[in-house]
Amino acid sequence: MALTGRAGLLGLLGVLVVAVIPRHLLTLAVVDGALAVGIVVDLTRAGRVRDLVIQRGGSQSTRLGEPTTVTLDVVNTGRRRVRGRLRDAWPPSAGSRPDRHALELPPGARRRLETVLVPTRRGDRRPSAVTVRSIGPLGLAARQGRHQAAWSVRVLPPFTSRRFLPERLARLRLLDGLVTANVRGQGTEFDSLREYVVGDDVRSIDWRATARRQDVVVRTWRPERDRRIVLVLDTGRTSAARVGDIPRLDSALDAALLLAALAARAGDRVDLLAVDRVQRASVxxxxxxxxxPRLVQAMAPLESVLVESDARRLVVEVLRRARRRCLVVLFTSLDRAAVEEGLLPVLPSLTSRHLVVLAAVSDPRLAELARGRGDAAAVYDASAAEQARAETRWVTAELRRRGVEVVTAPPTEFAPAVADAYLELKAAGRL
Amino acid sequence: MSAPAAGLDAQQRAVDTLTPKSTPKSTPKSTPRSTLPASPGSTSRSTSPTVADLWRAARGPLAAAAALLIVATLVALVNSRRTAGALDPTATDPSGARALAQLLRDRGVVVDRIETVEGGTANAGADVTIFVPLPDRLPPAAYGSLATSPGDLVVVNPDIGVLSVLAPAARPDGSAPEGARQPACALPVAVTAGVADVGGSTYQPKPGVTGAVGCYAAGGAGSLLAMPRSTGGTVTVLGSPTALTNASLDRLGNAALALGLLGAKARVLWLVPPAGAAVAAGSHDRTVTELLPAWVRPALLQLLIGVGLIALWRARRLGPVVAESLPVVVRAAEAVEGRARLYRVAGARDRAAEALRSGARSRLIDSLGLPPDASPAAVTEAVTGRVRRPSAAVDDLLYGPPPHDDAALVRLADALDALDEEVRRQ
Known part of the structure; x- marks a missing residue:
């Protein structure tokens, strides 16, 4: 049950009545007795919340930051009118507006209530209970009850780096020879034979074929197709750190999506693995x-876990799913302790069979700190930043020495940098 | 992704089939499903407790509360015979005097417990002992009628105000420690009792008063003073109640003394005013509450009720608070900033300078095109080849000793910047 403001107001007005009318105690008893009777009448005459049937509907997924609508269909199966308020409670990060609705339902009637969600976090958002307050005919008291109506809205990663895709696709088409003539050096896979035109590289003339025909014939090449790319996301503690207010993990997801979109167009197969101490997602x-779509669905519920990642586990998982040589893109950080203790010892088993690219978001704040001059505090900041950069340099050198490609970029340029690294590898025929 | 229209049609059908009394559970599950996974069932289930649920949840605690109440009532009933109260003839606690009252009754003395003077002394006659164990509880108005009532009077530990009315011939003298004491006087009661626990306040007859006997003196004044009254009979003032209590009655000559004092007449009027009687009847100043108009109290009560209703209105939430586990917020540069602060607090100029120098060296090595593991001499030589600076100065800047204070560290950072800039420009 619940009281309304009207009950409280009448209670306060009762003060005047009691003060003015003689035989004050009797008046008080009459006033409060009447109020109590009114409240009891309201409680018994209010429509039953239990008799409502609530069905959810509407959207089940959206991108982060994009509004979406979910609906509640409320049916009154009781014999009395239900008048009052309904609260559809969602977690704060679901960004539901409005979360309170006015409700006016005659017996048997059905209403659709719409709630707009503007999620502020990735992942699955599930509503809490639907609470209905059904106010009695006198407006003094209300019945209140709750309904559980399960629903789930999956908030997908925003894929903000989509805007870099057209330019990269154009470069891919360039590689593919769809726009310009195939020239040797862009790919190693034999494509076809065609007649020599002025300007072709004489080294690509196929003399055997030329001898068979009466014309000079050149071989054409195209970049490799049907290569496998394994995107590995480290969801351990280092992925929780925020660089420019974006967690490393979210930057990595964005870059992975751009790379996957590009690779899918280039005809390569893309697998996904998210792992810290255990496997968190896999496509x-x-x-x-x-x-x-499958990557986006798999990535949506990923969250950083505050544990040290198990590099051995990661390598085992990659080796298990990739028998043929493939491109392994490792989204992690260049944190010296994590890489030195975790990754470096187990890296050889990976680099011996696969091409490994390590992609890490660099922190622009470090450069900002390293420029600090003028007073002691700023110079100490600068020296600590220099130290951190020296460690990063050391880690990068160690990784490169072991044959790992290292891509680092600040968060705003991270996704295109990873995509460019992929395109360069493809152009160089290293896949 | 919106719900397909088919799902909504099914939902409408589900609603149409609902009879008014059917429960939500009987609704067919017609979930509008999209192609996405994890589509949950969307028909509601009421989670509010029913009356039966409430009863089921509450009956355990209610039973426990009822059992507690029953036990408490039984204990109270058993204990109701035992009343407490200092020198009360019905009180059985150590400071009570039920034992004494019982002894008196055994000797054929009528013991009447009265709470007000008006209620008992008026038509008591002269063959009576009025016992006033707690004179300060009496309203001052009662002293007058006590003073004029006939019979014997026994007063325990009176102060000067009480004394001046009830025993005007006596005056307080001081106090003596309580303890077993010889009577050391000729008063028959005291002589019969012998050694008894007396002490407390001591009293003396005023100069010129005859017939007063002081007993149990601890040097000078006595703790028991008996003297004749103007209305006939005697008034006895006792300095402490110890000898009369349940706790001490069986010690030494206490019982004999008590019986001697109270059992002389056929009847004892035992005056035990309720606590607070003196204040209630005594103060004739009207308090603030009495001065208020009659409507104020009911109006205040009503105000309380009104505010209570408003509090209930505001306090009832429309459903519970929704909890959500939040992500960790750690800035990546936090460790670096922490290390900088540690350097500063520890005054680690050597490490800070080395970090700055190695950063500058690696930039120089890059811009001069040297191998990454170039020796100090090679770096110095390459730098002096570019800039017009003495080799010793460059070597000191890049590989010199750590600065001796923070100002020197700041200067070092600026000097490294300048060198880097100069090399780039050449």
Missing amino acids: EGASRTEVL
């Missing part, structure tokens, strides 16, 4: 058209 063998 394997998705076809080119469905790889992006």
Whole structure:
């Protein structure tokens, strides 16, 4: 049950009545007795919340920051009118507006209530209970009850780096020879034979074929297709750190999506693995058209876990799913302790069979600190930043020495930098 | 992704089939499903407790509360015979005097417990002992009627105000420690009792008073003073109640003394005013509450009720607070900033300078095109080849000793910047 403001107001007005009318105690008893009777009448005459049937509907997924609408269909199966308020409670990060609705339902009636969600966090958002306050005919008291109506809205990663895709696709088409003539050096896979035109590299003339025909024939090459790319996301403690207010993990997801979109267009197969101490997400063998939706679905509920990642586990998982040589893109950080203790000892088993790219977001704040001059505090900041950069340099050198490609960029340029690294590898025929 | 229209149609059908009394559970599950996974069932289930649920949840605690109440009532009933109260003829606690009252009754003395003077002394006659164990509890108005009532009077530990009315011939003298004491006087009661626990306040007859006997003196004044009254009979003032209490009655000559004092007449009027009687009847100043108009109290009560209703209105939430586990917020540069502060607090100029120098060296090595593991001499030589500076100065700047204070560290950072800039420009 619940009281209304009207009950409280009448209680306060009762003060005047009691003060003015003689035989004050009797008046007080009459006033409060009447109020109590009114409240009891309201409680018994209010429509039953239990008799409502609530059904959810509407959207089940949206991108982070994009509004989406979920609905509540409320049916009154009781014999009395339900008048009052309804609260559809969602977690704060679901950004539900409005979360309170006015409700006016005659017996048997059905209403649809719409709530707009503007999620502020990635992942699955589930509503809490639906609470209904059904006010009695006198407006003094209300019945209140709750309904559980399960629903789930998956908030997908925003994929803000989509805007870099057209330019990268153009460069990919350039590589593919769809726009310009195939020239040797862009790919190693034999494509076809065609007649020599002025300007072709004489080294690509196929003399055997030329001898068979009466014309000079050149071989054409195209970049490799059907290569496998394994995107590995480290969801351990280092991925929780925020660089420019974006967690490393979210930057990595964005970059992974851009790379996957590009690779799918380039005809490569993309797998995903998210791992810290255990495997958190996995996408394997998705076809080119469905790889992006599947990746997005798999990535949506990923969250950083505050544990040290198990590099051995990571390597084992990658080796288990990739028998043929493939490109392994490792999204992690260049944290010296984590890399030195975790990754470096187990890296050889990975680099011996696969091409490994390590992509890490660099922190622009370090450069900002390193420029600090003028007073002692700023110079100490600068020296600590220099120290951190020296460690990063050391880690980068160690990784490169072991044959790992290292890509680092600040968060704003991270996704295109990773995509460019992929395009360069493809252009160089190293996949 | 919106709910497909088919799902909504099914939902409408589900609603149509609902009879008014059917429960939510009987609704067919017609969830509008999209192609996405994890589509939960969307028909509601009421989670508010029903009356039956409430009863089921509450009956355990209610039973416990009822059992507690029953036990408490039984204990109270058993204990109701034992009343407490200093020198009360019905009190059985150590400071009470039920034992004494019982002894008196055994000797054929009528013991009447009265609470007000008006209620008992008026038509008592002269063959009576009025016992006033707690004179300060009496309203001052009662002293007058006590003073004029006939019979014997026994007063325990009176102060000067009480004394001046009830025993005007006596005056307080001081106090003596309580303890077993010889009577050391000729008063028959005291002589019969012998050694008894007396002490407390001591009293003396005023100069010129005859017939007063002081007993149990601890040097000078006595703790028991008996003297004749103007209305006939005697008034006895006792300095402490110890000898009369349940706790001490069986010690030494206490019982004999008490019986001698109270059992002389056929009847004892035992005056035990309730606590607070003196204040209630005594102060004739009207308090603030009495001065208020009659409507104020009911209006205040009503105000309380009104505010209570408003509090209930505001306090009832529309459903519980929704909890959400939040992500960790750690800035990546936090460790670096922490290390900088540690350097500063520890005054680690050597490490700070080395970090700055190695950063500058690696930038120089980059811009001069040297191998990453170039020796100090090679770096110095390459730098002096570019800039017009003495080799010793460059060597000191890049590989010199750590600065001796923070100002020197700041200067070192600026000097490294300047060198780097100069090399770049050349």
